[in-house]
Amino acid sequence: MAGAFAFKGCQKIRGAQIRVLLEAKDFFLFDCDGVIWHGENAITGAAKVVNALIRRGKNVVFVTNNSTRPRENYVNKFTRLGFTDVMLDQIFSSSYCSALYLRDVVKVRGQVFVIGCEGLRRELLEAGIPCVEEDDDPDATIYNCALAPDVKAVLVGHDDKLTFLKLAKASCYLRDPECLFLATDNDPWHPLSGGRILPGSGSLTAALEVASGRKATVIGKPSRFMFECISSQFSGVDPAQCLMVGDRLETDMLFGSNCGLDTMLTLTGVSQIEEAQEYRSSDLTTNHSYVPDYVVDTIADFLPAFEEIEEQND
Ligand SMILES: [Mg+2]
Numbered sequence: 001m002a003g004a005f006a007f008k009g010c011q012k013i014r015g016a017q018i019r020v021l022l023e024a025k026d027f028f029l030f031d032c033d034g035v036i037w038h039g040e041n042a043i044t045g046a047a048k049v050v051n052a053l054i055r056r057g058k059n060v061v062f063v064t065n066n067s068t069r070p071r072e073n074y075v076n077k078f079t080r081l082g083f084t085d086v087m088l089d090q091i092f093s094s095s096y097c098s099a100l101y102l103r104d105v106v107k108v109r110g111q112v113f114v115i116g117c118e119g120l121r122r123e124l125l126e127a128g129i130p131c132v133e134e135d136d137d138p139d140a141t142i143y144n145c146a147l148a149p150d151v152k153a154v155l156v157g158h159d160d161k162l163t164f165l166k167l168a169k170a171s172c173y174l175r176d177p178e179c180l181f182l183a184t185d186n187d188p189w190h191p192l193s194g195g196r197i198l199p200g201s202g203s204l205t206a207a208l209e210v211a212s213g214r215k216a217t218v219i220g221k222p223s224r225f226m227f228e229c230i231s232s233q234f235s236g237v238d239p240a241q242c243l244m245v246g247d248r249l250e251t252d253m254l255f256g257s258n259c260g261l262d263t264m265l266t267l268t269g270v271s272q273i274e275e276a277q278e279y280r281s282s283d284l285t286t287n288h289s290y291v292p293d294y295v296v297d298t299i300a301d302f303l304p305a306f307e308e309i310e311e312q313n314d
Pocket residue numbers: 031032033034035246247248269
């Protein structure tokens with residue numbers, strides 16, 4: 001096997017090298033934004049690649065730190081964008097994995113205070129986890145608002161309706177050392193078009209970490225937990241047979257490396273190959289975990305490899 005992967009090591013691969021890799025791996029983990037789509041636009045050729053992998057009997061799952069929508073919405077989005085074979089059980093979002101963590105790992109007893117969008121609350125409620133109702137009147141302040149008595153966890157995700165009151169309440173709940181402190185993900189920011197950015201969950205979590213003097217447990221990439229969720233739901237997942245494909249070195253590549261998976265950077269998103277090369281030449285060995293094993297311009301680079309495989313099988 002090692003001989004077949006002589007091309008491994010933070011370099012662009014193409015043609016026959018991609019074919020060898022696609023044939024060798026059984027399990028493909030894709031990040032979504034920047035890899036599969038940009039917002040509402042699919043990356044050209046991505047649907048063909050995903051559909052072809054699934055039709056060839058490969059396992060394909062999607063691992064996304066986006067906690068804003070429930071998994072059903074992902075299935076609808078995949079279908080809308082031409083990914084015809086994607087099912088609910090292939091989607092591992094940080095909101096879904098947070099719900100599994102609360103229900104199955106820590107078995108939370110009591111309510112969860114959520115900073116996040118409706119999709120995050122929906123995933124928790126579907127898993128049977130009660131969330132504190134957001135029913136403050138518009139004049140409520142931290143001086144006069146009600147605090148729920150049985151909050152056993154604070155969960156922070158992306159929240160585009162974040163208020164000072166929510167941060168203040170979360171800070172109060174976190175004074176109880178028994179109250180868990182979780183973050184769906186630690187993404188610092190997200191790109192928008194026109195050079196603008198959105199602050200990510202990581203920036204909201206950082207505010208609460210300072211206020212509470214505590215460190216949040218991160219559920220999404222690069223934490224290993226998402227891979228544990230996948231392994232618990234698909235039998236016989238062997239890290240050596242997996243390929244993690246993503247566009248961000250600090251989340252996707254580190255996640256793959258934390259889980260013992262081969263990693264591939266696609267250059268359709270946040271990170272550039274030069275940043276990967278800088279990490280590779282860094283004296284700090286911890287920086288080497290951000291370095292992808294393989295690099296492609298886009299996952300559409302897989303398409304010629306499928307054609308070659310087909311020709312060989314004819
Ligand atoms: Mg991404």
